[in-house]
Amino acid sequence: EAGVVQSPRYKIIEKKQPVAFWCNPISGHNTLYWYRQNLGQGPELLIRYENEEAVDDSQLPKDRFSAERLKGVDSTLKIQPAELGDSAVYLCASSLGDRVASDTQYFGPGTRLTVL
Amino acid sequence: SQQGEEDPQALSIQEGENATMNCSYKTSINNLQWYRQNSGRGLVHLILIRSNEREKHSGRLRVTLDTSKKSSSLLITASRAADTASYFCATTSRYSTLTFGKGTMLLVSP
Numbered sequence: 001e002a003g004v005v006q007s008p009r010y011k012i013i014e015k016k017q018p019v020a021f022w023c024n025p026i027s028g029h030n031t032l033y034w035y036r037q038n039l040g041q042g043p044e045l046l047i048r049y050e051n052e053e054a055v056d057d058s059q060l061p062k063d064r065f066s067a068e069r070l071k072g073v074d075s076t077l078k079i080q081p082a083e084l085g086d087s088a089v090y091l092c093a094s095s096l097g098d099r100v101a102s103d104t105q106y107f108g109p110g111t112r113l114t115v116l
Numbered sequence: 117s118q119q120g121e122e123d124p125q126a127l128s129i130q131e132g133e134n135a136t137m138n139c140s141y142k143t144s145i146n147n148l149q150w151y152r153q154n155s156g157r158g159l160v161h162l163i164l165i166r167s168n169e170r171e172k173h174s175g176r177l178r179v180t181l182d183t184s185k186k187s188s189s190l191l192i193t194a195s196r197a198a199d200t201a202s203y204f205c206a207t208t209s210r211y212s213t214l215t216f217g218k219g220t221m222l223l224v225s226p
Contacts, residue, residue: 033214040218040219041218041219042120042204042206042216042217042218042219043159043204043214043216044216045213045214045215048213056213091158091159093159104149104161104164105161105214106161107151107158107159107160108158109158110158110159
């Protein structure tokens with residue numbers, strides 16, 4: 001079974017440029033998450049989707065970040081414009097989403113973003 | 117914001133030794149999970165312990181949970197070089213949102 005797929009794996013851009021990350025969750029997983037992981041830290045949730053609905057985006061910096069999950073499958077996370085402080089690894093995860101608190105999340109390999 | 121706090125920040129041991137990592141958290145939880153992260157395989161779920169459980173085993177892993185102290189420990193027995201990674205505890209409260217700690221970097225030398 002294929003895991004969570006993310007692309008690109010690495011991205012280097014100059015500040016003020018836009019950037020987008022793509023995620024394909026595990027087939028059949030209704031819940032999708034985007035996390036940001038800074039160097040030496042644990043991942044921090046940016047947004048959580050239940051199917052195509054964003055049910056928790058309280059930590060998403062909405063002035064420059066946006067996300068979408070059309071048709072409740074693939075998702076795209078965008079930053080426009082990027083700032084130096086956005087350099088981090090962006091992780092996508094998915095889970096079955098049966099609204100059980102013990103739902104295990106499966107993570108993709110992440111996209112390492114460097115903003116120069 | 118980080119919920120959990122792992123201790124120690126870094127741990128270096130020899131193959132065959134046991135490794136113990138601790139995690140403290142701040143608010144009430146539904147469950148606590150441990151994840152491993154290395155450059156080769158990304159972030160991988162290891163084990164989950166519910167708030168009404170005190171101890172759980174999975175292979176060479178043993179997890180304990182003390183809700184009165186808001187703490188958990190992860191024991192890896194008979195460690196191997198392949199166990200070298202960062203280990204994170206993560207808590208859930210309400211639905212499935214995971215809140216991670218900063219992690220413990222484990223180095224297992226041959």
